[in-house]
Amino acid sequence: MKKIISIKALLILMLVVSGTSCSDDETNTTPTSVDFAITPEAVEFGSTGGHRMINVHINPGTEWTLTNTADWLSIEETSGAGMAHFNFIAAPNETQEERNTTVTASNGSQNINVQVKQSATATTEFVYDITPDPSNMSDMSSVAFAQAMGTGWNLGNTLEAIGGETAWGNPMASQTLINGVKAAGFNTIRIPVAWSTFSDASNYTIDATWMARVQEVVDYAISIDMYVIMNEHWDGGWMQPTYAQQDYVNDRLAKMWKQIATHFRDYDYHLIFAGTNEVMVEGDYGTPTAEYYTVQNSFNQTFVTTVRATGGRNAYRYLTVQGFNTNINHTVNFAQMPDDVTADRMLMEVHFYDPYNFSLNAESTITQWGANATDPNLTETWADESYVDAQFQSMKTNFTDNGIGVILGEYGAISRTDVPGHQAFRLDWVSYVSNSAREHGLVPVWWDNGLPYNNNSMGIFDRNTGAVTDTDIVNAIVD
Template structure:
């Protein structure tokens, strides 16, 4: 074979090879299937597997760091093991194991149950006996007109130290007979506690219990709180841990003492929490810390179990101010749905309601002398403020208690009639907006006092003002 022929044959063979190898052959499509769509783990964790069926190489991705997934890659059919450790939190964990083969991606959901709740020694199982299955808005409306016992159980030095006699069953009976259906009971606990452990004196706890029983005996609602109590609840970062610890310890004791009471007893966590002397708009530090006090209160009460698992609890806006409530309030998380209420107070306009002089003695549309009337805080103002609470809370299923409102009785003779106008309009406006009114009665019947009842006899001091409040 000569060289020329060899060259022609070689060229022919190469051409044939390249033409045959260059023809497009249809590639086999990639397939991928998984044996499981979901893997369910209990809180203790463990290992489970799922199978991969594929004709291609594959890889696995997952974003959860504490889950062990092996192997993370392979070719063709394979088996993957998912291993989880203990879930020590009281919420479930869900993540996804993603399997990719070429452009195909499939996933397996991995769900781990939450840890069993860890209960303190004093906890008892939730008990709904006597706790009516009534929506909180409906229960709030059943509270009717509310009346405050004032500072009787807050007086530094003892119950009678600030001029009021001890509260009696006869007094509460008279309040009930006058048309009130709820009594707010402000309490100071610290003077009767161990300052190192915050342990409440059993004798003082028993006395507060007596007063609560006066209310319950009349089939009325009792609203029990921790009031000003010498102002230890300062909402600052520096005091936050201290206050939350103290608040928790005290509310656990209170909640345990009253745990067996049915739903005519409500707890209110605090009162007018603010930085002492600062009545301005709170900075974020102040309202964020105050919001944490509300959460501590709810958690402490719920931790006791029993009927307290279902009790209606009342939390406060910053300084119980309406505008601060609309702008800065954060509703606490609660394990029990639909059992929280919000509290605010109303003393507008200050010049008429609280200022202890005779400069401003007229109020409202019936005022005849502009010089004796504040230039703000009239009927339209009240309606607008209460509408804010209705829109932001009541319309969203959260009841609002106006835990304090009222105005001092000034010495000027004309003031009484304007005070009656004020109480009637403010109370009715609260009702129209779905708010529950609690008149502030400090028991003092002298100049610039709020008293409606004689604390000794229970007799009505100002029947016309009582009628203005109760709508009689």
């Protein structure tokens, strides 16, 4: 989540928080006013193969076919009528040559070509900075590891605050606070970090004092046997996924993660690295172009390759990548898992704040949610319980069931103490989303922006004492 430091700031900044907002192009992947379309029209696979979701958009009852001539590519459905969603599945490419094919979709009068590309197996042996070290690194599968993480909490608006740890209104993190989080039933802590505090900006050299402070906060959680997800957060928004910025971002990302990974290389499996946060083109909240998601996928690959190359325990560390803008639909449709020299150590992260008018919009008249809502005028017509289940089932089908653990890295709904009766519906939302996430194999990680006594906050702990400030919400999260 981007910065949230006041009610006004919340309204502005929540626009860049979730790839799952309630705008039409975020909640409905079906194009309107089109007779026939296929999304995406360009598909890329890594050398290890995998699956990619394909969507057929067509008028109800209209027949369509897919023609595929590649023996290394299989398609779950090659004909049908009306809308459809299914996978392209690529076998591992054991050759040292990239391979390409074209799948032709037809509705009888119109053809659409889907370009499919798969990278070659690397021709050179992977080079590590130091010898890989599997000691004290879990051998659990990615999915089993995610299940062990339990329920999580974000130390939001703190180490990612531009201008310093206390710049967005929260006190410095402490062992007392993290002890309180653990005691409340949370087993995982996500620590958003803005790493661009440089001693040498031209070489992206992270300041040693800042590196030491982040380590101190990580140690608060590690010392009490919590899992820690440590990421590169918004950080001023320098990570724009465009062709014009691709080389610059990948260079900067690699140099920063090499330093971070090397510094934390000796930590055991409890420390998880997450490469990015909510990557999107500033101001563009629509469905990403092929340029946008292709470049964003390259950021994920740069992160994984850089961390693995540092060797030691990082050769076996669990790593988290994200789908485009952490939007569930975009992740299913466009995310490509990076190539990884270590098998079964990748996690995928998405976020969830639907419906936006209920969860984040402090001026909205939408103040009720779910089956217990009593006033249709105060309730969205979408994003109810069935929608929540469908979104999380989509992640289970496309990732968990294919051996990739899923992190729900952020979710939450603001308090509306100025709206009588709102808390009951907020509790319904929090309880349902938290439990549905767990039931579908996702690790729910609550977004806490601090300032728990303020209206429109998502803070649930006193940041000075570690005391729970909203027992009902905490119970709804961890139940």
